[in-house]
Amino acid sequence: xxxxxxADTIDSATLFRQHAGFVARFLTRLGVAPGDLDxxxxxxxxxxxxxxxxxxxxxxxxxxxGAIATRAASSYRRRRSSSQLRASSLLPDELTSRELDPVExxxxxxxxxxxxxxxxSLDPVLCATLLLVDQEGESCTxxxxxxxxxxxxxxxxxxxxxxxxxxxLTAFEAQEDVRRASGPLQKDVx
Numbered sequence: 001x002x003x004x005x006x007a008d009t010i011d012s013a014t015l016f017r018q019h020a021g022f023v024a025r026f027l028t029r030l031g032v033a034p035g036d037l038d039x040x041x042x043x044x045x046x047x048x049x050x051x052x053x054x055x056x057x058x059x060x061x062x063x064x065x066g067a068i069a070t071r072a073a074s075s076y077r078r079r080r081s082s083s084q085l086r087a088s089s090l091l092p093d094e095l096t097s098r099e100l101d102p103v104e105x106x107x108x109x110x111x112x113x114x115x116x117x118x119x120x121s122l123d124p125v126l127c128a129t130l131l132l133v134d135q136e137g138e139s140c141t142x143x144x145x146x147x148x149x150x151x152x153x154x155x156x157x158x159x160x161x162x163x164x165x166x167x168x169l170t171a172f173e174a175q176e177d178v179r180r181a182s183g184p185l186q187k188d189v190x
Contacts, residue, residue, distance in 0.1 A: 008056035012049035015061060020045075022136075023065050029131055030073035031120045043072045059146035063138045067146040070128035077124065114176070118168035122161055129154060130161035 010018075024041055032040045047068050048054070054061045119127050125147075132138040133154075144154040 009052070010054040010056075010061060012045055012053045015048055015054055015065065016045050019061060019065055022062055023069050026066055026069050026128075026131060026136075027073055029116070029119055029135075030070065030124050030127055032073055032076055036076065040072050040076050043075075044069050047072070057145060059142045060138060062136055063132055063142040063146040066128055066132045066136070066138070066143075067148075070124055070147070073128075074124045114169060114172040117172060118165050121168050122164055126157050126161035126164065129157040130165065133158055134162075 020041065023044055024037055027037060027040050027044070028034070044065065048065070054064050059067075119131075122130070129143060129147075132143050133140060140151055140154045140158065143149075144151040147154070149157075
């Protein structure tokens with residue numbers, strides 16, 4: 001006979017209902033392809049179920065799920081060959097607005113794709129740390145607790161991830177500038 005869950009425990013079904021959207025977006029940002037997203041999402045919640053859900057502590061439910069999703073995304077990336085990995089066609093968030101003109105919409109789409117590519121170039125643990133702290137508003141203490149790391153390690157990872165992200169975005173911007181400067185390809189007319 002199993003003991004009833006403690007009052008400060010959230011079962012896996014409730015976690016799924018409350019946070020599946022967050023976990024799916026998070027996995028996408030970690031480089032999981034849209035076609036594989038359901039399977040990897042299921043892996044995350046199978047681990048949550050096996051651990052008996054979430055037990056309240058220094059980590060919030062989202063940082064707890066983020067840590068599990070990071071490991072699932074790492075496992076996914078190992079299973080996939082580098083030729084099968086591709087940047088997601090999904091934007092990180094809804095960035096387009098009906099009120100923007102077409103040029104602004106195109107520029108925002110290009111910026112979002114550059115950000116997605118830059119995030120995909122990061123080590124999954126660095127990317128997860130960056131997303132949990134900067135995008136989801138988690139504290140470094142909560143992230144450290146969920147990942148089983150020292151708080152100083154999380155601060156280091158966050159610093160390193162921000163630095164690498166800036167470098168990747170600068171490189172993508174330079175590539176785009178070169179592409180724009182070269183102009184459209186013209187065919188030779190005989």
